Amino acid sequence: MFHAKSAWLNTLKPNFKVLPLKDRILCGVGALLGLGLSSFISWLALGDLNAWYIAPMGASSVLLFAVPASPLAQPWNMVVGNTLAALIGVTCAMFIPNLTEAFSIAVALAIVLMMTTDSLHPPSGAVAITAVLGGEAVHDLGYAFLFYPVLLNSVLLMVVAIIYNRLLGKQYPQKAQVNTRTTDPTPTQKVSIQPADIQQVLEQQSQLLDISEYDLQKIILEAQQLASRRGTSQFSCRDIMSQQVIYLRAEDDIQSALDKFKQVNLMSLPVVSDLDRLVGNLALYDVVEWFKRAADPKASWENHVYQIMNPKVVTVQPDQPIEDLVPYFVERSFNYIPVVEQKRLVGMISRADMIAALSQQLNALQQYNH
Known part of the structure; x- marks a missing residue:
């Protein structure tokens, strides 16, 4: 009975790698430093402004420090997604009196516009809601809300994430392709699975995958190398x-x-x-x-x-x-x-x-x- 329940619960879990304890702690420390430094600098810059920092930055920090390889965590998504969501949220707050209708429409439009501009960033949905439900302090800012605190918070948190991830040896932002010297496939890819093959398969997908083409290429190359090692090896x-x-x-x-x-x-x-x-x-x-x-x-x-x-x-x-x-x-x-x-x-x-x-x-x- 217990085994059956356990198996059922496992079907609800994501097929996600659990990092070692050290790496999990480093992700948490990164978020602590990112939010602490960016909020402190925002406070120094904006002084006594009530809306000097917004809650969606906490959600952004999860992506930037825990899964920096995700396409949803890249700087373009972070800055452009948050800014577009703020623009739509402020506009809906101004012209739609009913708050429920205003934030629902704001989030829906933000999703469409972010997907259109390839800047999808999940925390940006919360930015749109904040623009509507943020209260008098946010409403008084009007469209200035786009620049401060949204753009200021986003840029500061992103800069800390870039520095911190680089110090840990993580590539952030992600590279566009595996071959850093040319746009051609790598030598191994030329005789196996090429980037064009991956692109063709991805184009046939009807849903977004939270993994970059760059990471797919790396995973496939490493899997091919492991497979080749299973062959007969004569030399050390x-x-x-x-x-x-x-x-x-x-x-x-x-x-x-x-x-x-x-x-x-x-x-x-x-x-x-x-x-x-x-x-x-x-x-x-x-x-x-x-x-x-x-x-x-x-x-x-x-x-x-x-x-x-x-x-x-x-x-x-x-x-x-x-x-x-x-x-x-x-x-x-x-x-x-x-x-x-x-x-x-x-x-x-x-x-x-x-x-x-x-x-x-x-x-x-x-x-x-x-």
């Missing part, structure tokens, strides 16, 4: 890595690093500490940018590699399957990936190493099929 990173690695020392002089670039004819080199621990990566363009700053007295202190290197490096472990490396070489155009063990640089895998290994696997698979 240890099998194909080069153990004699050309590298720079963190304390090396930048000029000597440039000389090494000339000798080896490479575009970037790993940087290690005295204990051979990988601490960064130095690209040739980093050196070029250093030369551009050489005339600036503020940059005169930059003399060593560690001062201009990039400390964030993508690495792999020796026992990882080489299939894990494919997205970096194919989608992100890496030239090499360092192999580390207990933070020490133990090898390097180049694009040529990957091509040779994958070619060997393909030949083996063809022979097996025949």
